[in-house]
Amino acid sequence: MPRRPRDVGPGFHHVWVNATGDWDYFLDEVDRIHWVRLFVQILAEMRWKCVAFCQMDSHVHLLLEVPDTSLAIGMRELNREYSCGFNARHGRHGTFVRQRFGSRRIVDGPDLLGAYAYVVLNPVAAGACRRPEEWRWSSYATTLGLADDFPFVDAAAAISEAGGREQLRSAVESVLLSRLERTRPEPGSGRVLWRRVTT
Numbered sequence: 800m801p802r803r804p805r806d807v808g809p810g811f812h813h814v815w816v817n818a819t820g821d822w823d824y825f826l827d828e829v830d831r832i833h834w835v836r837l838f839v840q841i842l843a844e845m846r847w848k849c850v851a852f853c854q855m856d857s858h859v860h861l862l863l864e865v866p867d868t869s870l871a872i873g874m875r876e877l878n879r880e881y882s883c884g885f886n887a888r889h890g891r892h893g894t895f896v897r898q899r900f901g902s903r904r905i906v907d908g909p910d911l912l913g914a915y916a917y918v919v920l921n922p923v924a925a926g927a928c929r930r931p932e933e934w935r936w937s938s939y940a941t942t943l944g945l946a947d948d949f950p951f952v953d954a955a956a957a958i959s960e961a962g963g964r965e966q967l968r969s970a971v972e973s974v975l976l977s978r979l980e981r982t983r984p985e986p987g988s989g990r991v992l993w994r995r996v997t998t
Contacts, residue, residue, distance in 0.1 A: 807870040811850065811905035811956070813914045814861040814870070816878060819894055823856045830885060831936055834859070837880050839951050845873040848953045850911075851918045854936035855925060860918040862905075864956060874900045908960040915957045915967070916974040923975060931971060943968060 818824040825831045831854055842849055848864040863870070882895035905911045922934035932940045940946040942954040943964065954967070961967035 805871065805902060806904045807865075807868050807902075808904070809866055809868070810864070811911055811914075812861075812863050812865055812870060812902050813905060813918070814863055814874065814900055814902045815858055816874070816896060816900045817858040819896060822891075822895065824858050825854055825856055825936075826889060829888070833884055833888075834881050835949070837877055837884075841873045841877045842951060844876075845869045847873065848956075849938070849951060850954050850957050851915055851938050851942070851952065852949075853918050853921050853934070853938070855921055855927075860921060862911075862914055862918050862957075864953075870902065874902075911957060911960055912967075912970050913974070915954075916971045919971060920975055920978070924978070931975070939971075 816824065825834065834854065838849070838852070841847070846866055847869075849861065850864060851860075851862040853860045865873075878896045878900065885895055886892060903914075905914055919931045919937055919939040922928050922937065923931055928934045931937065932943055932945055934940075935948075938949045938952040938954070941949045941952050942958070958964050958967050961970050
């Protein structure tokens, strides 16, 4: 069965990329920094805005504002350049990226906020940190003004939709707390899926 045509029209898109097989997408900080540099080049070439991004070990999430139909072109270039560099540096051969990138169009303002929270909460969901602003390889701390690591990030659309920077933070915290309530294990089950985050 042929793939359904990808929606690559202008607008906001949640995009994700995974490595193939058992490989992690990032093995060390050099990989992560190399990817960021390539990503910044693509943003400039394609005239995209990065609303948010989050690098995990096995994959990366992006929240992009794309002004035209260049999403597939830009992602193909980013994946090709990163894959070639990764393979050369780590002595790896063959296809590195699993299939094509995944993407979903953002349909409205609430969807934008939901996707934003999903992207920045990935490291908390994976147990890599307790709070999303603690994750070094996410744009969230930069957006909150707690760091200046990723000045190319432009979260103005998400901030505006939330009603301000603090309201955006509150919206993310609200999603986190609702997940904590839903995933809390039965007492005595021995399962710890999430730890409650206190402010």
